[in-house]
Amino acid sequence: MIRIDDLTVRFGSAIAVDGFNLQVAVGESFGLVGESGSGKSTVLRTVMGLNRDWSGDIRISDIDVRKDRRQDLVHIAQMVFQDPYASLHPRYTIGEAIAEPMRINRIPDASGRTIELLEMIGLTAEHRFRFPHELSGGQRQRVAIARALSLSPRVLLLDEPTSALDVSVQAEILNLLNRLRRELNLTFVIVSHDLAVISYMCDRLMVMQNARSVETLTREQLRAGDMQSDYTRTLFKASHRHLKTV
Ligand code: ADP
Ligand code: MG
Numbered sequence: 001m002i003r004i005d006d007l008t009v010r011f012g013s014a015i016a017v018d019g020f021n022l023q024v025a026v027g028e029s030f031g032l033v034g035e036s037g038s039g040k041s042t043v044l045r046t047v048m049g050l051n052r053d054w055s056g057d058i059r060i061s062d063i064d065v066r067k068d069r070r071q072d073l074v075h076i077a078q079m080v081f082q083d084p085y086a087s088l089h090p091r092y093t094i095g096e097a098i099a100e101p102m103r104i105n106r107i108p109d110a111s112g113r114t115i116e117l118l119e120m121i122g123l124t125a126e127h128r129f130r131f132p133h134e135l136s137g138g139q140r141q142r143v144a145i146a147r148a149l150s151l152s153p154r155v156l157l158l159d160e161p162t163s164a165l166d167v168s169v170q171a172e173i174l175n176l177l178n179r180l181r182r183e184l185n186l187t188f189v190i191v192s193h194d195l196a197v198i199s200y201m202c203d204r205l206m207v208m209q210n211a212r213s214v215e216t217l218t219r220e221q222l223r224a225g226d227m228q229s230d231y232t233r234t235l236f237k238a239s240h241r242h243l244k245t246v
Helices: 040-047 094-104 110-120 125-129 137-149 167-184 195-201 219-224 230-243
Strands: 002-011 014-024 029-033 054-060 077-080 155-159 187-191 204-209 212-218
Touching: 002 040, 014 040, 014 212, 029 040, 029 195, 040 054, 040 077, 040 155, 040 187, 077 137, 094 110, 094 125, 094 137, 110 125, 110 137, 137 155, 137 167, 155 167, 167 187, 167 195, 187 195, 195 219, 195 230, 204 219, 204 230, 212 219, 212 230
Parallel strands: 029 187, 029 204, 077 155, 155 187
Antiparallel strands: 002 014, 002 054, 204 212
8 A cells, every 4th residue: 555665855964764665555554653753754744745855765555656746645645643733723613624625626515525524533513613622632633533534545644643632532532543444444654652552553563763764563573572673672661561551
């Protein structure tokens, strides 16, 4: 579903991602972990065509991110950001926010589909008249997910999707995402600094450090503590107690 070959991303003279490779299968849920600044968000944003200065090859389904139009890409892949408050316009109602990508892309019956999406993510048709500040943090993130699903993409790129939420709400959102992945046969790439989240959500994961990939593990290897690098082992130890609780 996703294939990245030898991706390097620069911001001026700084290299944010260096010689990065990734392959994610159809229907797989893949995790990216690593400390702040290691390049995780930059990988996702570059896949979505949001960075200019990069080299390498990025393919999603039959889209070549360098050559094909962004308009084609948004039907295949969508991104969900950490902070739904920042990603939802304060003056747009929830219904307008969800319908906007459909209107831009001339999808018929955007209103009917908006109600369908609201129900799919556990809200009701009535919620479409509310504004973002009239929802809880968890509800706002549900809306951001509904908006990301509005063009029926096959891939969701999720950047710290629960990091801004209360712990009690995090599990609800993760369970919602798992259900949606099953029901809609989606492929996920999930960025998180939290190994417990990755262990719960992902079949495989990659550990990043200083713009580079350190290693790739299966969920079973992660849970068994079966890892190659000292760096991954340190991350694992720091979160091990928490991992056992999920
Ligand atoms: P992570 O998501 O793993 O915390 P990022 O991908 O956000 O890391 O950042 C990787 C590196 O790229 C960091 O050094 C960061 O400061 C830099 N960076 C990210 N976005 C920009 C930008 N728009 N302009 C300049 N530098 C950036
Ligand atoms: Mg980030």
